[in-house]
Amino acid sequence: MTQAPTPTADTVRRLVRSLLGERAEDDVRPVAPGAGPATWWVGDRHVLRLAPDRGAAVRQRRELRLRELVRPYVSVAVPTSVAHGEWAPGLTYTLDAGVPAGPGEGHDVSALGEADLAAMLAGLREVPVRQAETLGVPRSAPRTLETLRQSAERAVRHLAEADEFDAARPERLTRAATAQLGVQPGAPVLVHHGLAGEHLVVGADGRVRGVLGWTEAVLGDPAEDIAALALCVGSPAAVRAATLAGYGARPCLRGLWLARCDALVHLAEALAGRSAEPVSVPPLLPPLLPPLLPPLLRTRLRRAWEPILLERVTELREDGTDDTPP
Helix, strand or coil, rough: CCCCCCCCHHHHHHHHHHHHHHCCCCCEEECCCCHHHHHHEEECEEEEECCCCHHHHHHHHHHHHHHHHHHHHHECCCCEEEEEEEEEEEEEEEEEEEECCCCCCCCCCCHHHHHHHHHHHHHHHHCCHHHHHHHCCCCCCCCHHHHHHHHHHHHHHHHHHHHCCCCCHHHHHHHHHHHHHHCCCCCEECCCCCCCCEEEEECCCCCCECCCCCCCCEEECCCHHHHHHHHHHHHHHHHHHHHCCCCCCHHHHHHHHHHHHHHHHHHHHHHHHCCCCCCCCCCCCCCCCCCCCCHHHHHHHHHHCCCCCHHCEEEECCCCCECCCC
16 A cells, blocks of 8 residues: 655645645645644645545545535534645645634633524534435444443542542432433434534634534534533533524433533543543644643533533423423
8 A cells, every 4th residue: 555645844835836826825834733744724814634544535525515515504604615636646635714713712602602503503403414424424323321421430430539520519410310311213413523612713702603623523413512512612501502502401411411421531531641632723723832631621521510500400201301491
């Protein structure tokens, strides 16, 4: 198998000049030191993303088509490709226009920003599943909350010993609750599957301006996007946005507990030195100082465990309905 060439600054400049001609800027630089040689800033207005292998090329081709499918359904900006093609045999590139603003974890989301998130979640639910499947978007089975609960309980013990978490907190995910918060029968929806702060573009006014990073989108459980928002903007804001989008108590609470369990497990793994994934850097945002992993995970843990009124006033019935006061 032929090894893919390693892109350099000269590689990027030559490619950009062939695409933009006299408008091309010579200022090219990697988005971040940890991002590898595949994502480059071109001036301050464009980002060039180079697929490093055939698998990434397949996902990038799918992402380009998916963004066009999603765009009419969501009110926030979706990245636009100025040019795309192959930078090496079988390896694709896309030159995207940058989305101005900052990462979601850099600004608080305002009430209007929550409405933006609600419109996005509602729009994703309206994307035709059959069309997404035709583009190659895979289906993803819902996670088993009971398995995650057991992992979270082990993480709580380690975090309590390290004085990172109060094991006596009143909120607790019980075995009975995991059964009630299982996924209800119904058609899957398009799930972004990566609504972390690096993929939410938030303005200084708290409005959500855009959503990046559609490579990992799947057809599956919408509670995953609610969970990701809880880690990024806090549980109250995430649940309010999901409620505005038309989701009932069950998927909102399921998303809440997915986020809480994930936050516990990820922080425990990071403190134990077993974290496999570094914090990613936004592909369409200016380079950031690389954050320390445990502090960021502590922030996400705090956000996920913010109390919400919904879990105190909701009674989930066995028939799958929600007995929630208005």
